[in-house]
Amino acid sequence: MSDTDLPSAPLNRRGFLGAAAAAGLLGTLSTPAAAKTSAATVISTESGQVTGVQGGLRGVTVYKGVPYADTTAGANRWRPPQPAPSWNGVRAADSWGPACPQPVTDIPADQVPAFGEDCLNLNIWTADSGSGDGRPVLVWLYGGDRALWAGQEIYNGSLLASKGVVVVTPDHRVGPLGGLAHPELTAESAYGGSGNWGIQDVVAALEWVRRNIGAFGGDPDRVTLGGWGQGASIVNILLASRRARGLYHRALLSSGVRYTRDPGLAQGAGRYRDLADAETDGTAFAARLGAADLAGLRALAADDLVTRAAADTAADFGHVLDGYVLPDTYTAVLKACAETDVPVLTGVCKDANGASPGLKLTLDAFQAYARSEFGPLGLADTFLSLYPADSDTTAARQFSAYARDEERVSAFLWATQFKTTAANSSDVYTYFWTRVPPGYDDTNPVIGTDATGAFEGSDVYYLLGYLYNTGRPWTSKDYDIADTTASYVARFAATGDPNGSSLADWPALATDTPQTMELGAGFGTLAVADSDAKLAFLQTYLQSQTTEF
Template identity: 35%
Template sequence: MRRFHAMLISAALATSAITHPAMAQTEVETHGGRVAGITEGAVLAFKGIPFAQPPVGDLRWRAPQPVDRWPGVRAADRYGPDCMQIPYKADAAPLGVKPAEDCLYLNVWKPAASAAKPRPVMVWIYGGGFVNGGSSPPVYAGTKFAEADVVFVSFNYRLGRFGFFAHPALTQEAAGAPSGNYAILDQIAALQWVRDNIAAFGGDPDNVTIFGESAGGASVHALMTTPLARGLFHKAIVLSGGGRDLMGPLQSAADAEATGSEFARTKGVEGSDGAALAALRALPADSVMSGLNLMSLFGAKDFTPLFADGQIVQKSVDDAYAAGDGAAVPIVIGANDADGFFFGGGIDAAYAPLAPVRAAAEKVYDPEGKQDAAHIGVAVSADLTFLEPARHVAKIIAGRGQPVFTYRFGYVPEYLRSKLPGALHASELPFVFDTVEVRHGAATTDRDRAAARIVHDYWVNFAKTGVPSSAAGGAWARYGPAADNIMIFDAAGARERADPIRPRLDFVEGVANAAKAASKP
């Protein structure tokens, strides 16, 4: 734990100066030194602020270390590098800068005008399968959140084998301190930075909402259920973050070490002593990546994200919530109606090994025998990967008396409705960020813009009050397992109703619970 304690910088530093609407304060004092942001209309943006030392050289595969204080004023006018990766060409949120191993930077957007009291804070965690993604994509800009009177923060965390790597030599070096799931340690370090510095930007360190999508949503679950992040946030939003071993069964630390050792051998590194570790740290970054990205992720046998290291990640998401390990904070959980489109699959792939289950699945997904195989495949994949796992976790949390709100996003931009089966994975993000025109350009319609404003409003008001709301949308009540109520976002607007696909999710729940019970010794 000493590496985490080292992140708590004790120097007494000045907080932000008083700001005035007519003359925005573009310099802010942080624990690392003074930074100068840039004015973007009614918003101030501070980009590329280091929240930890560069994780390179001897700091590769170590917990993030405190920054060295810099002299003078550091320009915070451009993004720092996103973390090392092989960019995915079809990414819905393409990077805005070149990736590098030196990547632990964050960004802050705040209203330029002063406020009578600290503003709520929202902290974004990007997705990308833990192998791609970053904070620089224009679709993730925090401008609209700041215009809505929120202080918005985004940050980078290590990816691929830089972010998740176990090896006997690393375990020995850590000497009992948390290690292996370095990406989650980066996220915790960024939240510690928010706790210690956000007041200087006018934010309220006692009103912090974390939200993330896909791997970012899985990260929110990890932060919700690890004691190392307790007290660093007060609300959470999980977008398409799974809930039932999204990336496969949770590996043990021993399994992850074996995987790491096998990877080391492919690079000509044997043994588990200091010399082996030095050789691994000397590998070029491209050699560590070894072709890993979203296109190769699902066939990778030598990469283990989110394994049970015993301290950072202790058990599977649903087991952790069931054991009462989850942070007792309000949470929004949901996914997209065609979320599984990217991941493929169908009835045969999912259920053919069990003939009776396969027959039952067909009755649930195609009761009248009229659906085409592609449509069924999208539904099955979405249900198994995202929709039922989201409901599964929501049931557990609601059963503990905790405020939880569930949603399903199904809005498709008007120009794409004849081409797509529904809202694909990550397609909700331009609506959440109210950057729909950044993503869809001149094809964006007034209805698209209105849909974005509604979704954005719900997220902002949840951060402000703990209850999602929008003046242009319907009321959104807490989830109740008996009612199985869910907020639906689609072309008809935003309205809460009993889940229209409950029979499908009940079927998946039964199969998943039976499989989990059968796997226990």
């Protein structure tokens, strides 16, 4: 997309929409060559017929709030997702379905959706329904630590749809309703486990896509499962799982993988508890709620449950190593060569993993960290020589430099495990996101207003590429970057390889060549660490860890 396609920069969302409407641009940008449907087209799904509404770009239709499973209320609470009920007549899929219950502290009221346990719905963006073309499909999972629902503009699939991809964004259970494990739940399950309800929702959404996406112009044999942060951790678990085999054919993980000995896995989105610990946590949580048994838990109002869970600092509803959804540790699955062998595209953001352009850190704290983290390995002096600091300012700068190197090296080491330990033949493409989005976004509570730099999740705007209805003061450069980045994603969804005409070459990972692809501020290869010495140090540090997740 060239600068002439847009009003002169900079423009925020409201300025862009007003100028575009006046110029007659809205609804004409990136028009696909062969759109075969309109919002009035009736689509038949297994549960009934639906019509959609105009998407963000002309020729794109979005179908909102289409059920893929039944309500999770009542007896269905903390059960695997049940089949969606059918309906008569034509359902107008013109509004987001309810978001799954969760706390909304500090989120502006005008950004808070309706909540309800009948929340297993998905949204579909397509520029071609029922033509038989078989377009690639991207199923995208939300991330972050709040605002976990699909009906946000940051997840708008219109641009990718205009590039020939059918985009699906499902809602799935989160928090205590998505992750509670309990001995009674384990006893009543058919597989002898509990927890991971939200991940089972994602599997059900993939199964629905398999059965229904052809009616929306999608190819059920070319499905990419993608997500960021928490969503990417679900993709990572499903790479290790047997539950979704054959339901997706490529994986896209933004800020979602680490080397399986990386200590950061203990705190990050990919952490998990074993089933016994998760059941103990669930039993203690129920007792604090005054619920004597599972029936008492199911009798609680959902709003009360999530509100009290949010205030309970001892509660934990993360992923569970249950032997069913997550069959074993990440390391054990890789060593057993049981990791799903599909092309992978994964990356990290420059100002994540503890790095930040605004980081405040004293020299004393920096040196104390070096002694604590690297001293037991005899590497503290090496660290301080590679990342030298003599003031609070340089300490903060050097810690950020270390954090950026560490997350790139960790992702590279995971990719080598995927290729060598698991003996997979599929290619892996890694990236390092460097573009800093301008201003802040008052339309997407998942990001909020406090994030700075190229923060975790900043790449999501550009991976999906539809900037127009978001609140940042985007420049024409941002639109160009989004168009290029989304083109890589579209190519990867179509072929399992992000490379294509007019795009800078993105080499597949070679285990003997420690490099990655810069995306954002530039497009080209760069080393996974700022020097060979830093790479050697970080490999030694990570590979010497004794805990294998």
